[in-house]
Amino acid sequence: MVNNLKTYAVLTLVVIGLVFLGIGCTGNENSEGSSSVQETSSEGTSEAEAPAAEAQSIFLKGSDTVLPLAQAEAEEFIIEYPEKSVTVTGGGSGVGIAALIDGEVDIATASREMKAEEIEAAEANGITPVETTIAYDGITVIVNPENSVTELTFDQLRGIYNGSISNWKDVGGEDHDIVVISRDSSSGTYEYFKEEVLLEDEYRPDALTQPATGGIVSEVSQNANAIGYIGVAYLDDSVKALSLDAGEGFVAPSSENILSGEYPLARALYFYTDGEPSGLTKEFVDFVLSETGQSLVTEVGYFPVSQ
Amino acid sequence: MFNRNYKEKTIESVLFSVSALTVVILFLICLFLFRDSLLLFKDTSLMDFLTGKFWYPTSVNRQFGLLPLFFGSLIVTAGAILFAVPLGIASAIYISEIAHPKVADALKPFIEILAGIPSVVFGFFGLVILVPVVQKMFNLPTGQTALTGSIMLGIMALPTIISISEDAISSVPSTLKQGSLALGATRWQTMYKVIVPAAISGISAAVMLGIGRAIGETMTLMMVTGNTAVIPAFPEGILSPVRTMTATIALEMGEVPQGSAHFHALFAVGTVLFIITFLINLIADSIKKRYRFKVD
Numbered sequence: 061m062v063n064n065l066k067t068y069a070v071l072t073l074v075v076i077g078l079v080f081l082g083i084g085c086t087g088n089e090n091s092e093g094s095s096s097v098q099e100t101s102s103e104g105t106s107e108a109e110a111p112a113a114e115a116q117s118i119f120l121k122g123s124d125t126v127l128p129l130a131q132a133e134a135e136e137f138i139i140e141y142p143e144k145s146v147t148v149t150g151g152g153s154g155v156g157i158a159a160l161i162d163g164e165v166d167i168a169t170a171s172r173e174m175k176a177e178e179i180e181a182a183e184a185n186g187i188t189p190v191e192t193t194i195a196y197d198g199i200t201v202i203v204n205p206e207n208s209v210t211e212l213t214f215d216q217l218r219g220i221y222n223g224s225i226s227n228w229k230d231v232g233g234e235d236h237d238i239v240v241i242s243r244d245s246s247s248g249t250y251e252y253f254k255e256e257v258l259l260e261d262e263y264r265p266d267a268l269t270q271p272a273t274g275g276i277v278s279e280v281s282q283n284a285n286a287i288g289y290i291g292v293a294y295l296d297d298s299v300k301a302l303s304l305d306a307g308e309g310f311v312a313p314s315s316e317n318i319l320s321g322e323y324p325l326a327r328a329l330y331f332y333t334d335g336e337p338s339g340l341t342k343e344f345v346d347f348v349l350s351e352t353g354q355s356l357v358t359e360v361g362y363f364p365v366s367q
Numbered sequence: 368m369f370n371r372n373y374k375e376k377t378i379e380s381v382l383f384s385v386s387a388l389t390v391v392i393l394f395l396i397c398l399f400l401f402r403d404s405l406l407l408f409k410d411t412s413l414m415d416f417l418t419g420k421f422w423y424p425t426s427v428n429r430q431f432g433l434l435p436l437f438f439g440s441l442i443v444t445a446g447a448i449l450f451a452v453p454l455g456i457a458s459a460i461y462i463s464e465i466a467h468p469k470v471a472d473a474l475k476p477f478i479e480i481l482a483g484i485p486s487v488v489f490g491f492f493g494l495v496i497l498v499p500v501v502q503k504m505f506n507l508p509t510g511q512t513a514l515t516g517s518i519m520l521g522i523m524a525l526p527t528i529i530s531i532s533e534d535a536i537s538s539v540p541s542t543l544k545q546g547s548l549a550l551g552a553t554r555w556q557t558m559y560k561v562i563v564p565a566a567i568s569g570i571s572a573a574v575m576l577g578i579g580r581a582i583g584e585t586m587t588l589m590m591v592t593g594n595t596a597v598i599p600a601f602p603e604g605i606l607s608p609v610r611t612m613t614a615t616i617a618l619e620m621g622e623v624p625q626g627s628a629h630f631h632a633l634f635a636v637g638t639v640l641f642i643i644t645f646l647i648n649l650i651a652d653s654i655k656k657r658y659r660f661k662v663d
Contacts, residue, residue, distance in 0.1 A: 158625060178624075239509045244594065244618035245425050262426050268511055268608055269594035271618055275494065282499045283509055 117145035118340050122156020122169035123248050124272075125197060125291050126329050129360045130169055133348050136356060146344060153248040160332055161185055166341045168332040171197065171248035192331040194348050196363040198292040198318040199253060199325040202277070202299040204284045209233040211303040211310045214324065217257050220287060223264030228285065240267040241276050241288035249273075252327055253289055289325075292318065293361030319363050329362065397641075404638040407431070407631035416635060422596040422610075424619060424629045431632040433639065435596045439513070439609035442599050443588060444581045446517025447524055451581075452574055454521070455528030456563075459570075462529070463536040464558060475530075482526035490590030493519040498591060505606055511593035513609045519587050524577040531576060535569020536562060568655045575651030579644055585613040594618060612636050 120130055127150040134146040148169075156168035161182045174182075174189055182189050201217065203209060209232055212220075219225035220238055229235045242263050243250040254263065270276045276288040281298035292313055295301055303310040306324035317323040337345045347353050354364040407416065411431055419432020458478075462471045493515055502510030539562050547557040563570070593608025596615070600607070616633050623630045 154624065237508045251425075260427075262423060265421065265423075266595045266597045266608070268509060269596075269610070269618065271589050271594075275590060278494055279498070279509070279511065283502065285508055 116143065116340050117147065118166040118344060119164075120146065120148045120156075120167045120169055120331075121151060121159045121165045123153040123171040123329070124150045125153075125171040125248060125293075126169035126194075128293065129195060129329070129357060129362060132356045132360050133344075133353055136352065137344060137347050140347075141343075144340060144343075157332065160189065160334065161187060163187060163334070166333065167337075167344070170330045170332060171327065172252055173330070174332060187334045189332045189334070190336055192333070192337070192345055192349075193328045193365055194331050194345075195329045195354075195357045195365060196318065197327055197329055198313050198323055198363070199249060199289050199327070200292050200295055200301040200313040201287065201289050201304060201325075202280050202295070202301055203287050204280055204282075205298070205300045206284045207233060207300065209302065210300075211305065213305040214257060214307070217304065218259070218261060221253075221258055221263055221267070222261040223266075236285045239279075239283055239286040240264060241279055241286055242267045242269055243273070243276070243289075244269050244271055249289070249291060253325075256325060291361075295361075315363060319366070326363075400634060400638055400641060403631055404635035407628060407635045410628060411632070416632070420598060422615070424623075424632060429628070431628070431635070433612075433636065435598045436610055436612045436615050436636060437639070438598050438604075439592070439596075440582060440611040440613070442513045442601070442604055442609060443516040443520060443592065443611055444578060446513060446605055447520035447581045448574070448578060450517060451521035451524045451528055451577060455525050455573070455577065456532055456570060458525075458529045459532035459536055459573075460558060460563070463533050464554075464562065475533075478526050478529050481522075482530075486523065486584060486586040487590075489519055489523055490587040493587060493591035507606055509593060509608060511591055511608050512606050513592060513599060514605045516588045516592040516609070516611075517605070519591055520581050520584055523584060523587065524581050527580055528573045528577040531573035532566070532570045535566040535573065538569070539565045568657075571654040572651050575647055575654070579647050582640065582643060582647070583613060585611075585617045589614040589617055612640050 120134070127148065130148045134148050137146055138144065153168075153170040153172050156165065156170055157174055157178050159165045160168035161178065163185065168189075173191070179189055201212065207228070209228060212231060216225060216231045220231070220240060221242070223240075225231060226238055227235065228238055240263075242253070245251075268279065270279065270288075273290045273294045276290055277294060277296065277299055280286045280288045292301075295313075301313050303312045304324055305311070308322075311317050311323045313323050313325075318326045331345060331348070333341055333345070336342075349365065357364045416431055417433055419430055420434050421430045421432045422435055423430045462474055466474065497515050497518060498510035500510070501507065501512060501515050505514075543561055543565055544557055547561040548554070552560065588611050592611065592614065594610040594614055595608040596610045597607075599605070599609050616636055619629070620633055623633060
């Protein structure tokens, strides 16, 4: 028994030691690297605590796409006004909007517009949703760098996602089956892509579904025949972004093309508040729209609202 | 004297209310689960739900067919059990009967640490390491398959199976073992003719608990099985992507409008899972009772 206890103690110490070693190696990079920001669900919360002196705090909840941006804005805001507190959590656009309807949050973040039935539900609860556009986001279609295909028309993209095109040779590539990857149905990006690209069609039922953007990037970077779509902030060198043609010629997902509106898969990111923002909520919204706030938008990987 | 009595009574009633509270909580959870899932059957028939072959929760003609999810869970769990049960029982026999006590003492804590690793870590390992390996080995379009899920799940179920079977094997009375050896049986014969049959109730319980863990596992499977809601073929479907019941709930609960048919459908899937786990526990219990009688 004593022997057993000893083994446990030694083992625990070794594991704890390794863990601390790990923290020491990576801790610093994580806190500043914007490329390492992962899309997280509601667990990924960033809490900012203000000194108790003047308990002024607001609460944001919603889109995982907006989450890294909202976190960066909140952190910067608190550095400037240490006595105030802004708490940000993710969970998905629908979660945030539902919380706004129930009056639980000051700001709902969303990567899509509120639906008519959601606005109705809010009004029934005595809440008037007011929309503020805080940034723009481009959705890029990505393939493996080994893939010879560099551009797709919307019709080809729709064919690939609804299942009528299943081989890369039908769109100018090599003779391989296409592995189609989508987000899960709780993602705002999933719905946006469905509305813009698939129109009335369904996703093909055998598409792989990934719970997070990180999963899509990981699979596409490993699988030469895969295709997926991600927010442009998550684009890196391990995958290749395609140019798209919605009827007016091929457009690359560059920042100029997304800002000018030429790139066909660009969308706005929103804050929703109950009525016009006031008090601390207004201060925070104004901060996000200020020059400092909008420069953070660029840093995180999205596109600022042109003023 | 009076004081002591009073103390005793207090402790007794506190313990009673704690256990009563547990029962009440369980009852309320069931009530909540069943109520929300029953609301689905206002506009979808029970037969359509149980025998439907398509899961299109957000389409215009939405369909809530349980079969693809059910078979997804089934094939992944079956694969995991095929791989984890022989390995688990073999390790348990090795640790309790063959290994030098020092080796066994070193092995046990390692196995228990394996149980403490968060499932998201297993999932990440599977996604980054195992998925490409499976894809290359079988030359598949994607490595996110039921097989990948089964292997990860098997690894995760191993600690449960090993530690509980090991307990069962160690608690077989040594008189049985000595009797067998005294009659001239070899160590190997003693193991598989005497010790394992004598411990079979505990081993079955271990296997059942392993299945229970496998059915309920969510995070790892969501990350490595591809989440494709298509009924897998049998047995070659083990090499195709699948979606399990738990992964469906976790994937879709995030943004489903509360009170919608989709919301209730997810609760109905939860109810089916609950019933399956309940049945597994019942079976484990009855196996335990039946075999214990024989040994005593």
